[in-house]
Amino acid sequence: MRVILPAGTTETALIDGISAAGAAPELMAHTPSADVEILAYGEPTGAPVTPVSPTGCPTPAAVTRAVREVVGFDLAVVDAGLARPTAAPTVDLGVDPGATVRDAVAVEDSEAIFDRAHDFGSSLPDDEVLIGETVPGGTTTALGVLTALGEPATVSSSLPENPLERKRRTVDQGLDASDLEPGACATEPMAAIRAVGDPVQPTVAGIAAGALEAGIDVTLAGGTQMVAVAAVLRHAGVEDRLSIATTSFVADEQGERLERACERLECDLVVTDPGFDRRGHVAMERYCAGEAKEGVAMGGALSLVSDDELQAVRERFETICDRLGIGSDGPGETATDGNGEASSDGGKRRGS
Amino acid sequence: MRVILPAGTTETALIDGISAAGAAPELMAHTPSADVEILAYGEPTGAPVTPVSPTGCPTPAAVTRAVREVVGFDLAVVDAGLARPTAAPTVDLGVDPGATVRDAVAVEDSEAIFDRAHDFGSSLPDDEVLIGETVPGGTTTALGVLTALGEPATVSSSLPENPLERKRRTVDQGLDASDLEPGACATEPMAAIRAVGDPVQPTVAGIAAGALEAGIDVTLAGGTQMVAVAAVLRHAGVEDRLSIATTSFVADEQGERLERACERLECDLVVTDPGFDRRGHVAMERYCAGEAKEGVAMGGALSLVSDDELQAVRERFETICDRLGIGSDGPGETATDGNGEASSDGGKRRGS
Numbered sequence: 001m002r003v004i005l006p007a008g009t010t011e012t013a014l015i016d017g018i019s020a021a022g023a024a025p026e027l028m029a030h031t032p033s034a035d036v037e038i039l040a041y042g043e044p045t046g047a048p049v050t051p052v053s054p055t056g057c058p059t060p061a062a063v064t065r066a067v068r069e070v071v072g073f074d075l076a077v078v079d080a081g082l083a084r085p086t087a088a089p090t091v092d093l094g095v096d097p098g099a100t101v102r103d104a105v106a107v108e109d110s111e112a113i114f115d116r117a118h119d120f121g122s123s124l125p126d127d128e129v130l131i132g133e134t135v136p137g138g139t140t141t142a143l144g145v146l147t148a149l150g151e152p153a154t155v156s157s158s159l160p161e162n163p164l165e166r167k168r169r170t171v172d173q174g175l176d177a178s179d180l181e182p183g184a185c186a187t188e189p190m191a192a193i194r195a196v197g198d199p200v201q202p203t204v205a206g207i208a209a210g211a212l213e214a215g216i217d218v219t220l221a222g223g224t225q226m227v228a229v230a231a232v233l234r235h236a237g238v239e240d241r242l243s244i245a246t247t248s249f250v251a252d253e254q255g256e257r258l259e260r261a262c263e264r265l266e267c268d269l270v271v272t273d274p275g276f277d278r279r280g281h282v283a284m285e286r287y288c289a290g291e292a293k294e295g296v297a298m299g300g301a302l303s304l305v306s307d308d309e310l311q312a313v314r315e316r317f318e319t320i321c322d323r324l325g326i327g328s329d330g331p332g333e334t335a336t337d338g339n340g341e342a343s344s345d346g347g348k349r350r351g352s
Numbered sequence: 353m354r355v356i357l358p359a360g361t362t363e364t365a366l367i368d369g370i371s372a373a374g375a376a377p378e379l380m381a382h383t384p385s386a387d388v389e390i391l392a393y394g395e396p397t398g399a400p401v402t403p404v405s406p407t408g409c410p411t412p413a414a415v416t417r418a419v420r421e422v423v424g425f426d427l428a429v430v431d432a433g434l435a436r437p438t439a440a441p442t443v444d445l446g447v448d449p450g451a452t453v454r455d456a457v458a459v460e461d462s463e464a465i466f467d468r469a470h471d472f473g474s475s476l477p478d479d480e481v482l483i484g485e486t487v488p489g490g491t492t493t494a495l496g497v498l499t500a501l502g503e504p505a506t507v508s509s510s511l512p513e514n515p516l517e518r519k520r521r522t523v524d525q526g527l528d529a530s531d532l533e534p535g536a537c538a539t540e541p542m543a544a545i546r547a548v549g550d551p552v553q554p555t556v557a558g559i560a561a562g563a564l565e566a567g568i569d570v571t572l573a574g575g576t577q578m579v580a581v582a583a584v585l586r587h588a589g590v591e592d593r594l595s596i597a598t599t600s601f602v603a604d605e606q607g608e609r610l611e612r613a614c615e616r617l618e619c620d621l622v623v624t625d626p627g628f629d630r631r632g633h634v635a636m637e638r639y640c641a642g643e644a645k646e647g648v649a650m651g652g653a654l655s656l657v658s659d660d661e662l663q664a665v666r667e668r669f670e671t672i673c674d675r676l677g678i679g680s681d682g683p684g685e686t687a688t689d690g691n692g693e694a695s696s697d698g699g700k701r702r703g704s
Contacts (some may be wrong), residue, residue, distance in 0.1 A: 045475040076441050089428050089441035123397040
């Protein structure tokens, strides 16, 4: 199994109150560069920050890395518009950082990015791939694209209190700036991205479309951002079978809306639960409180973990948090837990 | 264990009769880009060629990939001057392709490349790394650097008949063009590379120096090209323990010269033998006939293989040759062979 991780940036993330993917706005541009170093090396090596939310919740990259250290998977990071250098190996598809959706054009060359990503995806020799993302501000651009496509639009948040109204206002401003009405791009998904999207979207969509064309099974690893990519694919006429794998944190926040979106887009839905409520670790508590929720292919990576291995992933996550300097003060796995946890608070649920 | 693979090009490879790292000169520029795709994906995905010698001997990348499929190792490819695109993920250190050694300047910014590579190497969180290379024409630039440093200079070849005199003439022309005498750069190894080296050399040397400074064990995975890098490091005042791991094909060709070079440079030497004489496979026969010999970290990768796993590596190599469209017409492992092969024609030898 190969995990493909397009990583990029959009200036949309700098809009006040939009994203928690960084301790402070000026550090957010480093977040995807640091995330992919954590995936590749286990910690940031070139990037000057360890991505945490303003309250100290560690990036989902730490969870995905924990999965990688336990089950192992091949990784291909794709530069989908990084604004800062990274020491991680990346595939170069010539993608630039995105502008803000409030500009008339958010992604100058969405069509060309899609085409190059399509070539890359169709060249892969794999049987199945899992495609994730890391792009601060990505739920706002997801909302933008869903709105421009005319899809029922709601998105998740890396913040416990979803600033959805703020995102909607931002998207409305973005559509105004591009002189578009909601739904205006229903038959032109690349125009939707160009106006109010981010550069990671055509990269993920292009890789997925190319891989599907080559007969590769594709799972989109993410929450509402991947719903937006799935919508892009369906509006582009891609009819192949498609799965979305996301975390229980997104599913719990979104409730039936997520399942309905997947039904409408004819996507299989896999929901994974890392069982973080079983341990007293401070980082896990923040996830349980609704921070971060998803990102960096976390939900999809967890779908690669058997129930027997979940405890090892949690333990590895703690080790990684220690390595990243994110404190642990919990008592460890509670006494009522054991191995073989197939209970409702650990493992996979499948729907739609 | 992480394998780091700087991959680059030098126009020196285009000098007639220098390199066998491609079926034809015009294809050689694609060789390193294809090699790293084979390592990353198991076959060329974006590059338009499968690197073979003019007689059809497959690139050592196929052997290193076979090792990777059997024992698994983390991979970080570094763009050390690729002249053609690659679909493999690469670390970007801003390295340009090298000019020919016959120009006054072969590597414009050798010092700056070394410094950036040093930063990268010192940032790695690993306990041990193995650093390889893929650069067609690299034994000629190795000869150039050894000569400019004033080291006893002899190098291996990817051809069965080593065109050593041709390489010496090329290096002499290169030193003339740079207005240098042999030995003139003994205290300035980056000047040696600038005049008659290639961009992969300061990348490997810089990563090694940085990693050693960070307390990481370093093995240079390669033959006489890595002797040249070890000489660069020693002439740069790096005194840490250093190993070179290469194939029996190089060791057999070089005989005592290789051991003496390692002694003089205070490098441990590990010689690995894939046991290719045990099977009738056409690609293995070419290696046994002295083609290719080494490259793409082949010798170092084989040092990661236990004797018990060697047969699996040979079998995987055959599978990969099939995948690459390189014919098999042999009878498979001969009847006298079994498992647990610790005999003289399969396994590791250690020296110096």
